[in-house]
Each structure stands twice: as structure tokens, then as C-alpha cells.
Amino acid sequence: MKKHNFSAGPSILPQEVLQKASEAILNFNGLDLSLIEISHRSKEFIAVMDKAQALVKELLELPEGYSVLFLQGGASTEFLMAPYNLLTEGGKAAYLDTGSWSSKAIKEAKLFGDTVVVASSKDKGYNYIPKGYEVPSDADYIHFTSNNTIFGTQLNEFPGGDVLKVVDMSSDIFSRKIDYSQFDVVYAGAQKNMGPAGTTVVIVKDEVLGKSGRQVPSMLDYKTHADKDSMFNTPPVFAIYVSMLTLEWLKSKGGVAAIEKENRAKAALLYNEVDSNPSFVGFAAKEDRSIMNVTFNLTDESLKEKFDALCLESGISALNGHRSVGGYRASIYNAMSIESVQVLVKAMQDLNK
Amino acid sequence: MKKHNFSAGPSILPQEVLQKASEAILNFNGLDLSLIEISHRSKEFIAVMDKAQALVKELLELPEGYSVLFLQGGASTEFLMAPYNLLTEGGKAAYLDTGSWSSKAIKEAKLFGDTVVVASSKDKGYNYIPKGYEVPSDADYIHFTSNNTIFGTQLNEFPGGDVLKVVDMSSDIFSRKIDYSQFDVVYAGAQKNMGPAGTTVVIVKDEVLGKSGRQVPSMLDYKTHADKDSMFNTPPVFAIYVSMLTLEWLKSKGGVAAIEKENRAKAALLYNEVDSNPSFVGFAAKEDRSIMNVTFNLTDESLKEKFDALCLESGISALNGHRSVGGYRASIYNAMSIESVQVLVKAMQDLNK
Secondary structure, eight states: OOOOOOOOSSSOOOOHHHHHHHHHHHHHHHSSGGGSSSOTHHHHHHHHHHHHHHHHHHHHHHHHHTTEESSHHHHHHHHEEEEEEEEOOTOOOEEEEOOOHHHHHHHTTTTTSEEEEEOOHHHHHHHOOOSSOOTTTTOEEEEEEEETTTTTEEEESOSSOOOOOOOOEEEEESOOOGGGGGGGGEESTTTTTSSTTTTTEEEGGGGGOOOOOOOOOOGGOOHHHTTTTSSSOOOHHHHHHHHHHHHHHHHHHTTHHHHHHHHHHHHHHHHHHHHHHHTTEOOSSGGGGSSSSSEEESGGGGGHHHHHHHHHHTEEEBBBOOOOSSSSSOOOOOOOOOOHHHHHHHHHHTTOO | OOEEOOOOSSOOHHHHHHHHHHHHHHHTTTTTSSSGGGTTTSSSHHHHHHHHHHHHHHHHHHOOEEEEEEEESSSHHHHHHHHHHHHOTTTTEEEEEOOOHHHHHHHHHHSSSSEEEEEOOOGGOOSOOOOOOOOOTTEEEHHHHEEEEEEEEESSOOOSSSSSSEEEEOOOOOOTTTGGGGOSEEEETTTTSSSSOEEEEEEEEEGGGGEEEEOOOOGOOOOOOOOHHTOSSSSHHHHHHHHHHHHHHHHOOOOOHHHHHHHHHHHHHHHHHHHOOOOOOEOOOGBBBBBEOOOOOOOEEEGHHHHHHHHHHEEEEOOOOOOOOOOSSEEEOTOOOOHHHOOOHHHHHHOOO
């Protein structure tokens, strides 16, 4: 049965990527060896790493002077690596609090020094993006989350000010055109728009490397990985390979500009249904809605059983909201087709029949 | 062409494991979804995690009171997590230096406090295991590497003394029967005897959790992961699944005792050839030889081209020694068949024809 996979992450990947990954597990590049049993220092895997890095640079149109790293540990590890690498002793870090992931990042930063929250939308259950805040000019950096997977909100404008910018783009990297030259560190767990769980892409401006003055353990130091081209230790071979395949697929689709057009069309279709269907109500403030994670609730909870049954028989999978907020969440990442969104819209319409 | 894969890691995996992994990429458990696009909080993946942990406990015959964690970042990350979690402020760490990996672990520990090297075999290029050293009784722990992948040496006896024991078993976990109740922390990158690159198994005695008195960032705190059953953040789904498959395979083979018998037979066959063949000389001291990584050199370097050609035409792959030492290294992990070792022995014999 054809499934329509709305999982928030790990999440849908292109079918042709899955096919190639499956084949590489049995015989990689005609070597008569599996992708996952060859040395990471073989010329075949080094070519994968090089290509994955080059595709990130090309697809995001990164200017010169940035390193692309493939690390492990997810955004949760970046929550501590960012302050370890950027927050000076006695310095100050600024954070924008737009949801659970921002809060977790703030918690880790506090272990490293003075951490200021410039604005928070916690007062309304994180259903909007704060505006009009000031970034302290004496901060070492400002950290923000570009898309809030759980709440379905997204930043359309990014913090300004003359401080370093650190952005967690785990759930919307590669989904829309952005000027990356405004950022100093960008990180994203692969398992939304880039690949499977198991690797984190970290894009770091070379001029900020080694600047905190702290003695950073080797594995937590961006400079270690930049100097060794993400080969300081054994990298997560499979996750990087599948990320490379997914980026190749994105390039073949026309790149970020082309996928953004599709993403906006999918989101518009779904939000239009949320707004016009009397059985549903959107969660996020309209002007801050995410084009990646569409969050909504039933207006009448007694319809839940019927709607869940309609979803099940349509092949709709993983539509439940995050366990911390409930309701529904349709994650419509790059690999999700508009046809699958149409199946969901039809199930929403059928609820009123 | 049938390849005989002697790679030191990532390394050979059982064919039936590769087959099942390849299938799961396309359709996992009959869900009509890929293993790598489902939520890590789905009941299907939680079952994988639970089974992988249970198999580790069963195969290693762990007593009660240990937690099995599946983390990321490899042994290189454990080099810093061990002192972060166990070395008290003002305390002392003891290390046995038996090779490059021990040295790297020592380097990271020094960032956290007083680090004493109880003995080192660096004086002879790490070709033996030091004996007769004393472990300081005021150390918080003693750290050692059970098997030295690069040099082909292995500990047959483990340090004693009334201090915590921390062991890096990256290249020989699951290969021989050991009383694990003597250890407090055991860690191993998966990519030798357990699975693909991308996850690290960490076995930790519950009573040592949270004991260093330091404020440890969440992702670096063993307690975080023990409390959350390795689901604090998104785990490396694929690497854990393939590890589970490999452990199932090991159990079906009769477990660690049965595989140890095979491993010792493979090692004996190969070392016998190294010792009896005039064209080769072993690298490691005989009493400290590893049953996982057999290191040897040509007695006459001019034979290199002929031997490499013989290997190539026999399908022998990845026999080169580590780039830091050169020579040859046959890694004969659990999944390597004795037939493949026989092919290598024959190539070694053919060199003299």
C-alpha cells in the first residue's frame, strides 16, 4: 500500500534515494563490497565525502570562507558545541526562544557562561515568532532556530546586529532560498530535508574557528573537524552517503529555488484547507506559519476517531502532533509530493461528509 | 568476484546482515516504509533499540546493574566523555598507553585534570603490552585499550586495583569471553565486530553515574542517556538496526564462546603462516598478539609488488597496514570466515613459488 509519510523526523526521503542506498548496502560502486564495510579512508568513500560537501556549498550558494562539516550527535550536540566554540570566558551569549529546541539550546549554553534570552514566545505556547527585540551588542553571538518543528512556526526574518549569528536549521535547511552569508554557524540534523538520522551538517565561517579562547576537547572543536575535512575520526559513512544521494536528487530537481516553489505550493494547499474547513483550526500565528511543519487541531475532539480512521485508510502515516503538544502535524519536507498533500486534504474534506 | 575483506574498520559484516539491511531500506517490517524514514519513537524502532540492548546484555553475560547505551561520536567522543563523567575536580586519572588510541584518550583526559600514564610501550613502537605496572590507589579510574588495532596487540590480563576500570574495546568487543563485571565503563565503536560506523555502544555500571561532581552538558552525560534509554535525542537509527542484526547473527552462531573458538582458529592459522613463511615477519610480541588484527611485514621489501598482485588476483582487499606504520594488517573480525583466511595464507605461500 502506498504510504504518505508525514513524519516529523526521521522523515520521508526520495524513493530513488532509498533504491540507491539499498543497492549500495549490497554492492557499492561495483566494488563487490558493501558501502558499510569499506574503510572511510578508501578513495571511494573520500569521493562521497567530497561530493556531499561540494553539493552543500553549491545548493546553498555558500560564499568562499565557509567549511562544511559532517559530524555526529545531532542538534543536541551542537547545543553545547556552539557555546564551547564561540562563548568567550566572561562573555555573553544571546538566544531567541521560539520553542522546545531553542529552550534546550539555552539550557546547555548556561553551563558555559552568561546567557541572555532576547525574546521568547513561551507566553503563548510558542505559537508565534517574537519581533522587535534587541540583540545586545556585547554578546559573543545570537542563536536562533529557523523553524520550530513542534509548533509549526518559522522565521521569515533573521536577527540583525553586529554579533555572530548561529542558526539551528535542522528542519528547514535546503527548503528555501536564504542568504547564508549573514550566518557564522549553521547546523542541522540530517533527518528532515537531507538524509537519515546519524549525521549533522555544520557550516562554519572559517574566521570564527578557534576564537573562544577555551581549551576545547578535540571532538567538540569545530577547528578539529575543519582541519581534517570531517575525517578526524570515523565518520558515519551510511548517513553521509544517503545525504549525498539526497542532495544529488535535490540538484536534479532544480535546486533550492525549485524545491521552495513546490514547498510553498504544498503548504498553501494545506493551510488553505485548515483555514476553510470548519473541522480544523491552525495552531501557529498566520504570519509565522512554517512551510515545513503544518500544525492544526480539530475544532471538535469527538471527530478524532473518524479522522484517524480516514487517515489510516488513505495510507496517511505519522500525522500525530509532537507528544508535548498533541493535535496534528503534517511535516511536508522536500521529498513529500504534492499528491500526498492532496490525499491528506481529501481526508480532511471527507471528515465533513 | 568474491572479495575477502580484511579492512580494519569499517569492516566486514555477515552477508545475511547486509541482505536484511538492504531490504529494510526499501520496506521495513512490512510497513511499506523505509527503516530510515520512520520516527525513532515509533513502536517498531523502539523494539529495535530494546532488542539491541537486550542482545548486548545477553551475549556479554552482563550482570545486573549495567546500562547499555547506543551513542554517537565513536571512541573519540568517549575519550572526553570518560573523564568528564568520572574524573573528579582535583582528582587523578590513570591510563595505560598501548598505542595510538590510548595516546589520544590520554590527550583528552589531560584537559580535565591530572592524568598519569602507569606504563607505556611507546619505547618499542607499541609492539608489546606493558606488564608489572602499579595502578595508583588514589586514581578515580584506570583507562586501557583492550585491543590495539593499529599494532596488533591485545590485553590478555586487565589492570587490577581498587579503582574504577574504563576500557576501550572498540576492536575486540564480542570476540572473546571476558568477565565484564570487572569493568565500570566499556565502550566500543560499532564498526568492527558489531555493525557499521555511526554508533558507539557504551556499557556503564549504574552506580558510577553522576559521580564526577562536574556539571556535564546533557549530551555528554552518561546519566542523560541511561535515564532516557538512549532516546534523549534522535539516535542513529540505521547503525543501531544493523548492530542489532549483527548481534542476532552472533547469537545464532552460538554466541561469544563459539565465535571465540573460530577467532582463535583463524588467528592461529594466520600466525602459523607468518612464523613459518620466510618471506614474512610478525610485528607484535608473540605473547601479546591480537586475535583480531594480525600485523606483519615482508622480510624483503622487493617482494611487495608480487605479493600485492597475488592479493589482488585472489580478491584480497584492504590488507595494508595503518598509514602510520605501514606493512600489512589482516583484520579478522567475527564476520570473517576461515575460508577467507585460507585464501590469504595461500597467497602468502604462493609468494615463495
